[in-house]
Amino acid sequence: MAKGFNRGPAMGGQGGMMQQIQKLQKQMEEAQAKLAEETVSATAGGGAIKVTMTGDQKCKSVEISPEFLKDADAEMLQDMILSAVNMALDESRALQEKMMGPLAGGLPF
DSSP states (O other): OOTTOOHHHHHHHHHHHHHHHHHHHHHHHHHHHHHHHOEEEEEETTTTEEEEEETTSOEEEEEEOHHHHHHOOHHHHHHHHHHHHHHHHHHHHHHHHHHHHHHHTTOOO
16 A cells, blocks of 8 residues: 555545435435425416516426406416416425525535
8 A cells, every 4th residue: 555545534525415415315306305305486467466486497387366357368367377376386496495505514625
């Protein structure tokens, strides 16, 4: 073996890092599972349109007030749905950042 070459501590350091990475990976998987269950909602048109999404950005529902449909035209309806979907996506991303952001700080890189 070459002088000054010591495998012991280097291997121990890598093993500790691997354990830390595996722990972090498990925490991230748990957070992702929680995100899939959490929901956020956004409304447009004073509540006439409501979009609900999960924290992992799956659209769960789109609700349109029957009262709104009486006077709405197709273009207005499309604009409001688009607006509500985008707001719900923003809320979902914020929730994701809140839950996953602290985990990214634990990466040993």
